[in-house]
Amino acid sequence: GAVVSQHPSWVICKSGTSVKIECRSLDFQATTMFWYRQFPKQSLMLMATSNEGSKATYEQGVEKDKFLINHASLTLSTLTVTSAHPEDSSFYICSARGIQGASYEQYFGPGTRLTVT
């Protein structure tokens, strides 16, 4: 089956620094990638949608200058949390959409736990 990986699986950073999270589709080409954020005991919240080679589309309330998304290839998307603060501590999950047979399917990565101290 289709596999999506994320790196790192967890990261601790100091307040004010930036952190980059990578999302890769390992065995398929992902024309679209999604980034979600999940706080403890809450559901996944969609942050943004990115299409390869285009600017990301952010959901309402998500700061695009703080959460920089790059989708430079069909197998790689990155999320950079700029000037991270403790309230940015969360579980970040990426998802990739690719063609499976005659339709599109969406596959999820294992998540990245970000802790900002």
Added chain:
Amino acid sequence: DAKTTQPTSMDCAEGRAANLPCNHSTISGNEYVYWYRQIHSQGPQYIIHGLKNNETNEMASLIITEDRKSSTLILPHATLRDTAVYYCIVRAREGGFKTIFGAGTRLFVKA
């Protein structure tokens, strides 16, 4: 916004069938019913999906009512490892869709 309604939590005895309901009364004709689950601190795991016919795979069965306004996910023999949050999602399969998660059902499988 999520288009589904699920109970907040459910309990199930180990070895018994777990039946998780989902209401999706506003589902469109081209939308499928998808089920994912999320075990603590992991990414969502795909379970099953269907359009209007009942579906079964090695993990679960999906029963969709004839009017497609509700469905039930059945885990035939629940184990402790099935303890997770289960999300019922309706979405299209053509390009342009995005998966929006509701609150899901927290299933506790007890020994």
